Amino acid sequence: MSMSLSKDDAVPASKREYHRKPLDKNSIENIVRPFILSDDDYKEIMQRMRQKFDDGLGKETNPTASVKMFTTYVRGVPNGSENGEFLALDLGGTNFRVLLISLDGQEVKMESKIFLIPQQIMLGSGVQLFDHIAECIFKFMKEHNIIHKNIPLGFTFSFPCKQLGLNKAILAHWTKGFKCEGVEGEDIVRLLHEAIERRGDIKVECLAVINDTVGALMSCAHSDRKCAVGLILGTGTNACYIERIDNVELWDGDDDEPREVMINTEWGAFGDDGALDFIKTDYDKKVDKTSINAGKQTYEKMISGMYMGEIVRLLLEKLRKGGHLFGGKGSEELSTRGRFYTKYVSEIERDMRDRLTGDVDEHFKNTKQVFDELNLEKYTDEDCRITQYVCSLISTRAAYLAAAGIGCILNKMQRPDVTVAVDGSLYRFHPHFHDLMVEKLNQLVEPGIKFKLMLSHDGSGKGAAIVTAVAHRLRQSKSNSQLDELADAMQKQELEGH
Numbered sequence: 001m002s003m004s005l006s007k008d009d010a011v012p013a014s015k016r017e018y019h020r021k022p023l024d025k026n027s028i029e030n031i032v033r034p035f036i037l038s039d040d041d042y043k044e045i046m047q048r049m050r051q052k053f054d055d056g057l058g059k060e061t062n063p064t065a066s067v068k069m070f071t072t073y074v075r076g077v078p079n080g081s082e083n084g085e086f087l088a089l090d091l092g093g094t095n096f097r098v099l100l101i102s103l104d105g106q107e108v109k110m111e112s113k114i115f116l117i118p119q120q121i122m123l124g125s126g127v128q129l130f131d132h133i134a135e136c137i138f139k140f141m142k143e144h145n146i147i148h149k150n151i152p153l154g155f156t157f158s159f160p161c162k163q164l165g166l167n168k169a170i171l172a173h174w175t176k177g178f179k180c181e182g183v184e185g186e187d188i189v190r191l192l193h194e195a196i197e198r199r200g201d202i203k204v205e206c207l208a209v210i211n212d213t214v215g216a217l218m219s220c221a222h223s224d225r226k227c228a229v230g231l232i233l234g235t236g237t238n239a240c241y242i243e244r245i246d247n248v249e250l251w252d253g254d255d256d257e258p259r260e261v262m263i264n265t266e267w268g269a270f271g272d273d274g275a276l277d278f279i280k281t282d283y284d285k286k287v288d289k290t291s292i293n294a295g296k297q298t299y300e301k302m303i304s305g306m307y308m309g310e311i312v313r314l315l316l317e318k319l320r321k322g323g324h325l326f327g328g329k330g331s332e333e334l335s336t337r338g339r340f341y342t343k344y345v346s347e348i349e350r351d352m353r354d355r356l357t358g359d360v361d362e363h364f365k366n367t368k369q370v371f372d373e374l375n376l377e378k379y380t381d382e383d384c385r386i387t388q389y390v391c392s393l394i395s396t397r398a399a400y401l402a403a404a405g406i407g408c409i410l411n412k413m414q415r416p417d418v419t420v421a422v423d424g425s426l427y428r429f430h431p432h433f434h435d436l437m438v439e440k441l442n443q444l445v446e447p448g449i450k451f452k453l454m455l456s457h458d459g460s461g462k463g464a465a466i467v468t469a470v471a472h473r474l475r476q477s478k479s480n481s482q483l484d485e486l487a488d489a490m491q492k493q494e495l496e497g498h
């Protein structure tokens with residue numbers, strides 16, 4: 001089922017409340033209640049997050065901080081003059097992609113291809129992973145007839161990395177669905193270059209590594225100068241923002257203007273030290289326990305697409321076993337971990353909008369289709385209603401939690417008017433996520449601070465190309481200045497010789 005998000009046709013919050021009114025069955029209400037958080041809870045979450053941000057930025061506190069606040073080497077936003085042809089890799093979201101991007105001022109041309117990363121590679125060895133990536137680059141270059149060209153490459157690598165330079169990124173640990181041996185603690189650019197050398201049939205040099213949040217910010221800033229925050233709501237969740245260097249105690253780079261640098265917060269790890277225990281439900285605990293990184297990425301597991309469907313499934317199963325759903329009779333699919341996809345949540349909630357627009361015949365269409373896909377044999381309209389309610393509670397909590405995070409960043413930055421670049425499958429396809437976030441942000445952001453959430457297009461490709469273009473230009477001007485120095489020295493020698 002294809003879906004697209006249009007901000008104009010979203011349902012006003014007042015109407016959506018209709019679906020969130022408590023069902024009159026007390027026992028159901030008791031089961032779902034832990035997912036309904038109060039305004040005070042969200043304010044408390046913001047305060048705690050602010051403390052964790054400060055810990056991450058502090059020299060003494062960083063080593064033990066749960067939210068790492070990684071310094072990137074990206075300091076300026078693009079000025080629109082970037083140009084050239086670049087390759088980009090995008091690893092860490094729903095798909096792995098190789099892209100060819102040509103930049104010419106504001107004009108951006110892009111071709112890309114999605115490659116599959118089989119599960120056994122995602123959980124295999126690092127050598128296997130990077131050999132696979134190098135093979136995909138080779139295939140892509142062959143298809144585009146650029147195999148003999150030497151094109152600079154930017155790598156959007158969407159995992160927590162300690163950057164030691166623009167093209168030196170040490171993976172702190174894997175997140176989401178990846179767990180390849182021998183990569184944590186290593187420079188991923190070195191691993192990529194080694195894999196390329198092992199093949200020996202392509203000449204590609206990686207000039208920059210960026211996080212997908214930075215890509216989203218850069219891509220949006222290319223046309224909107226107010227853009228200062230990048231947010232991903234997809235398989236995982238994370239945010240980056242522009243911070244004043246004075247606030248970054250660990251900064252060891254140049255002191256020149258602009259005295260600002262992008263910080264990759266890695267906020268997905270918020271709560272790993274217990275800071276979110278006060279809102280954690282039994283379902284969150286179960287999702288964590290059965291994940292490949294138990295105890296890690298607490299906040300991410302409450303929000304992002306990799307986990308949302310599973311939280312809903314666990315809750316539906318609880319209701320079914322209690323006899324509140326499907327007459328107590330489920331299906332093998334509904335009992336299977338991971339089988340209730342997050343896209344189902346978006347599809348089911350889309351029905352709720354259709355129902356409000358008066359399309360009565362359609363009002364359970366998607367919900368029933370999901371039930372059919374799950375091989376549920378008997379269901380009633382009430383089952384549809386309850387399932388919709390459950391979905392809306394889980395996605396509302398996720399959207400409000402994400403809003404608390406963005407609110408915290410906006411209040412910290414104290415800029416009067418900020419555009420937040422947002423990307424990711426959850427934000428794109430969920431019919432109400434944007435509106436829910438805006439509604440909550442309006443309550444949480446300090447008066448006088450204006451904000452806008454803007455869908456960022458293809459940040460992982462375009463953003464990587466922009467950063468690579470800057471790195472390329474710097475390198476050329478550096479080698480030019482080295483040439484100048486050489487010429488100066490030679491001239492001097494000649495003069496001395498005479």
Ligand code: GLC
Nearest residue numbers: 158159160175232236238268
């Ligand atoms: C995970 C990664 C982070 C990334 C986010 C969104 O949280 O650790 O680096 O930005 O997912 O893809």
